[in-house]
Structure formats: C-alpha cells, structure tokens
Amino acid sequence: MNRIGSFIGLFLSVSLVGCGSSDGLVTISGNVTFEGVPVENGRIQFRSLTGDMRAYSTEIEDGKYELALEPGQSRVEIYASRLIPGKTVEVNPGEFDPVGEMYIPEKYNSRSELTVSLEAVGGTHDFDL
C-alpha cells in the first residue's frame, strides 16, 4: 500500500517537473517624462547590447510602461508623437491626412545615448528626458 502510494507520488512529481517559465526574461516598469511632463502616448524600446542584440518594445501609457526583457546592458529608445495643428498632406488623390511629428529628440531614440544595466531580478527604471 505504502509502496504503491509512493510510486504514484513519484510519478506525479516527475510529470509535473518543468512546468514553469524559463525564458530568462525579467519584468521591469517605470515612468517616462519629457521636460517634466509624463509622456501620454508613446513607445519605449530596449535593445540588448549583448548576444544577438534583440529588441523589446512596449507602449507608454500615461507616462508608465512595463515589459519583460533580457537582463544586462540595454540601449533605450523612446518615441512619442503629436499631430501638428492644421497641417495636412494629400497622400492619395483627394484624401487629406493630418500630419504628425515625433517630438522626442534623436538622442533619445534613433541616435540614443541612453543605456541601462538591468539586474536579473527586474525592478523600476524611470526616464526623465
């Protein structure tokens, strides 16, 4: 009786081993402000500077972001846009679309100088541009 019971226990424990996340990603979160004002709508991207330099991207909503990414050194790119009041362009015949602009300077995105070093346990990283 005891032996059979322990066999069942062993079987179940063996079959349940390995059920758990093992992708090596950590979750971080934080606030993003530009000139003191929270970035209402935008995107933040972390490009790992090690390995195959994979990128992880998420939306910034009301100045906040949260995403899972590789720990280690990362280059950070922050994008946010707004419409230029009153400006339109005729892109297809007879169709006028409002024109927007990306208002975050290049040094925070396409020519980013922002880097962070992420701990293996994740945490909070705020960006005040």
Add this chain to the structure above:
Amino acid sequence: MCYRGSGMSRARYRGFTLVELLVVIAIIGVLVGLLLPAVQAAREAARRMQCSNNLKQIGLAMHNYSDVHKTFPYGHRLEVGGDSQRRDNWFQRLLPFVEQQAYYDLYDNAHITISPFAAEYIHRLPESIAGIAVPGFMCPSDPAGPARGGGGSDNGFQGNYAVCAGGGTPISPVIDPTVVLNLNMITEDPGGMFGRQRARGFRDCLDGTSNTLLASEGIIRGSRGGSWGGLGGYWGGAPHGSFGFSTGEAPNTTVPDRVYSCKNANDLYRKAPCENGHADGLPGRWNFARSYHPGGVLAALCDGSVRFVSESVDRNTWRNLGNRADGGVLAEY
C-alpha cells in the same frame, strides 16, 4: 455433476482490491491529462500544415513565374503618374501561376470593363474584383481571414503572405554597424529578393537559394478596416509596406510594424503591434514576420522549401537569411 480441472479448490472469487483500482484510475487520469492538451495542439498542427502548404505553393508559383519571365516578380511597381494599375505588386503578378488566370484576366481588363479611372489605382477597383479572397493566400491559424483592407479602402482582399524585403542596412557604419539599422523596405533595393520595381532572379541570389528567404507570413489585424500598409494588403497598400516583410527583427518581435496607418487598435492584437508611421511622423516603412502558430513563423526559402523558424532564432541569422547577398555563414536555425 462434473467439474473440469481443479477449479473446485479455488472457488473463492478473486476480485480487485481498492488500491489496485485506484492505481489504474490514477494512471488513466495521467494519460488523459497528457492527451487532452495534445488534441488542441493537433488542431493547430493541422492548420500549420495547411499554412506550410500555402507557402510551398507560393514558392512553386514563383519558380514557375521565373521559368516564364526569367526573374521573380517585383515586390511592387514604381508609381508613375498617368500609369494604370498603380500599386500593382507580386500578388497580382503571381495569380496566373496559382491557377487564377481567370481572376488575373478580370483584373487586367478592368480598364475596359470597369473604367480607366478605376483601373488607375488598383484600390479603386470595385469589391467584385479586388475583394475576391484567394484561399491559398490565407493562413488558417489567423482568425481574421477572409479579410479585407490593408490597402486603404476597405474593399480589397488582405492575405497573410508577403515576400522578403531583406534585413535592413546599416545607417552609418561609423556610428554602430550592428545596432542602428535602416529597415525601410520602400526602396529599390532593401537588401532582400524583393523591392520596388526591380525584378530579381536566381542570379541575384548570391547567398544561394537555400540560404535566402522568399516569403513568410504575417498577422492581419482584423477582418475589416481601412488602413494603408498592413502586411498582405495587396490592393493598394504595397508602397506603404503591404508587399513585404523585413528580417531586421526576429519573428513575432515586440517591436512594432511601422506602416502608413494601422488597421484597428493595438490592444486587440497583442501579437502584432503597429505604429502609425504617417500620423506619428515616423520615417521608414516595415512589417515583421508574425503568426499565430505557437513559437515562430513558417517561411519559404528561394529554393522552394518551407521551414518553421523559431521566434528565438538568432537575430543575425534571421537577418542574413533575409538578405540575398550578405555573404554571412548561417548558424543552425
């Protein structure tokens, strides 16, 4: 009375004990537990096989096209004022080679049967022509199909497959050749087999046909909705990004597609983030390979073979697969 053998002495009935029954039930329970998730996976496996076959057919059609025209089709046509069939792309070129000759003729004669005005831009064509869904261009794992949109007006068919535009080019080797890439696909030569106007053939495939991507798949962001440039928007979206995908980021990346305008809201399509290139004032247009198949995407190579590529593929391997003449040695993928 006659008893055969010595049964009489063992007349006591031999049943199962409670413990034995419990063991049997436990084993059956474990087996069922293993099997049930597998049933759902089997459905997805069947859909993936069908998707794989679709890509295989596209690969074969490309080879047949090449036999006739001596090159693959262009990614999309250069727009010239006054031209007809503006924004024509590889999808329309391939129709006669996927047994859709009648459909191709319907499209090709639209300037007579409909009007020259409608035939100038292909997204002006009525739903009776542009809206015809070609089953071989729909991945069964994407619940959006048969979809319309991706090419501005809401009447053109949108499929799941796109051709490979390459893996981006370094913006400036001085700054950082490995990090900063120009992913813009809307140029004559974005690095892969397909771009604007210029038709390339097997001789352009310097890395070898088994080392260069031909086509892959993407996610359609909903069955309907106007937008320009979503992957697979064959009727008008081509010069805004619809014709192709970039291998600048790994499959199913969280980095958003950047097209002229996105179809439907981002929060409904977590696996296919998108940013409005035009309204947000962002330069460059690109799509990335995406799918609902768990763990990666299916991709056809120029030799006609179809492979499942994991989303955890090394990013540089994926980039080199996309570029036709990078000269890089491919790692295992």
